[in-house]
Amino acid sequence: MTAILAKAVAMTLVQHPVVNATCKDGKNFHYNNNINVAVAVAINGGLITPVLQDADKLDLYLLSQKWKELVGKARSKQLQPHEYNSGTFTLSNL
Numbered sequence: 416m417t418a419i420l421a422k423a424v425a426m427t428l429v430q431h432p433v434v435n436a437t438c439k440d441g442k443n444f445h446y447n448n449n450i451n452v453a454v455a456v457a458i459n460g461g462l463i464t465p466v467l468q469d470a471d472k473l474d475l476y477l478l479s480q481k482w483k484e485l486v487g488k489a490r491s492k493q494l495q496p497h498e499y500n501s502g503t504f505t506l507s508n509l
Contacts, residue, residue, distance in 0.1 A: 418479040420506060421452045425470035428504060435503050453502025454482070456489045465489050466502045 428435040428450045436444045450471040453464035465485035467478055488494045 417454055417482050417506075418475050421454060421467050421470050421478055421482070422473075422475055424452055424504060424506060425450045425467075429471050437503070447503040449503060451501050451503045453499070453505040455505065455507035456486055458489055458492075462507075463489050463494065463499055464502055464505055464507075465494060465499055466497075468501065 432446050433444070435450055436446045438444050449469055451466045451468050452470040453466045455462050455464050465482075465488070467473070467481055467485070470478060473481065485494070485498060488498065
């Protein structure tokens, strides 16, 4: 289900790039070149948001495989920084 939601979000962000934009100084928007969907995952001690890089360019099968890999890494505390700090949009069920 996560891969389907991530793909739906990614396809929507392609059509509405302003939602995928970043505003760091309170004045200027930066339109991100990539659509990197971060998804909240419960781990022992809290939450972390592994990132599905370029989610708009991957098919559902690859997104699903990548998601399974990222969740495994997250729960075993083996995520690399680029795998959790490069999200441009975040999904959470909270």
